[in-house]
Amino acid sequence: MILEAAGLTYRYPGGVAALSGLDLGVERGRRLAVLGPNGAGKTTLLLHLNGTLKPSAGTVRLGGEIMGYSRAALTGWRRRVGLVLQEPDDQLFAATVAEDVSFGPLNLGLSEAETRRRVEAALDALGISDLAGRATHMLSFGQKKRVAIAGALAMEPEVLLLDEPLAGLDHQGGKRLLAALDALARAGTTLVFTTHEVDLAHGFADRVALFRDGRVIAQGEAAEVLSDRECLAACGLEMPLLLELGVRTRDEALALLAVGRKVY
Numbered sequence: 548m549i550l551e552a553a554g555l556t557y558r559y560p561g562g563v564a565a566l567s568g569l570d571l572g573v574e575r576g577r578r579l580a581v582l583g584p585n586g587a588g589k590t591t592l593l594l595h596l597n598g599t600l601k602p603s604a605g606t607v608r609l610g611g612e613i614m615g616y617s618r619a620a621l622t623g624w625r626r627r628v629g630l631v632l633q634e635p636d637d638q639l640f641a642a643t644v645a646e647d648v649s650f651g652p653l654n655l656g657l658s659e660a661e662t663r664r665r666v667e668a669a670l671d672a673l674g675i676s677d678l679a680g681r682a683t684h685m686l687s688f689g690q691k692k693r694v695a696i697a698g699a700l701a702m703e704p705e706v707l708l709l710d711e712p713l714a715g716l717d718h719q720g721g722k723r724l725l726a727a728l729d730a731l732a733r734a735g736t737t738l739v740f741t742t743h744e745v746d747l748a749h750g751f752a753d754r755v756a757l758f759r760d761g762r763v764i765a766q767g768e769a770a771e772v773l774s775d776r777e778c779l780a781a782c783g784l785e786m787p788l789l790l791e792l793g794v795r796t797r798d799e800a801l802a803l804l805a806v807g808r809k810v811y
């Protein structure tokens with residue numbers, strides 16, 4: 548496992564118990580969808596997976612090692628695990644796109660030449676090289692979203708965490724972003740993303756962790772978890788359309804066979 552949470556428990560100050568003894572793991576190079584209804588604790592989990600929040604109980608392991616929360620440990624952790632928030636405005640703060648994407652590498656103490664190389668590669672991966680000189684606050688939502696991802700990518704993380712990556716994007720924008728994420732995954736980056744859309748989990752993830760009330764109630768291969776109608780219903784979710792059609796076709800074929808057996 549590249550990233551693993553065990554017994555993760557967290558209560559917001561003065562608030563609800565957002566995570567309650569949560570166990571979850573992702574293997575290197577895989578795409579894990581953290582799937583669940585609003586308020587299930589998905590964002591809170593991501594904030595623990597890169598050390599932004601410290602659990603009141605439980606541990607996070609990265610590459611098998613239990614992570615600490617000293618300044619040095621957090622710097623190393625965030626270098627290896629990038630986080631892209633749902634709202635790009637929460638993440639972008641420099642005047643121009645190139646400056647924003649440069650921030651992480653420069654902060655790591657990398658040379659200007661290496662920073663430039665990384666910024667160019669990250670912008671290219673997201674298909675936004677033409678935006679390099681643009682003012683960040685003048686961009687559209689979809690452009691900002693891709694700049695925020697490029698910023699995380701410029702750190703060359705082993706794991707990229709994305710909170711609701713398609714939220715707010717139109718159909719074309721979503722397709723373009725998924726193509727870029729697909730290329731990243733093929734190049735070896737481990738992806739963990741939150742969503743409440745079963746069809747996205749089915750179409751893009753190879754593993755799914757099903758979330759409810761701060762707990763993982765099922766995790767495994769995407770097709771397996773997403774055909775478990777009862778577990779999905781417990782989270783207020785339905786089977787993905789394509790799986791539903793497959794199950795119906797199978798059930799109808801079985802019904803026809805049963806009728807056939809009676810006839811003969």
Ligand SMILES: Nc1ncnc2c1ncn2[C@@H]1O[C@H](COP(=O)(O)OP(=O)(O)OP(=O)(O)O)[C@@H](O)[C@H]1O
Binds near residue numbers: 560592
């Ligand atoms: N800053 C906060 N202070 C207090 N409570 C919070 C805070 N952030 C989240 N919560 C609560 O923690 C629980 C889990 O929230 P979280 O945002 O992790 O859920 P989520 O699954 O990401 O939801 P969504 O799909 O709506 O984004 C919710 O009950 C929420 O109200």
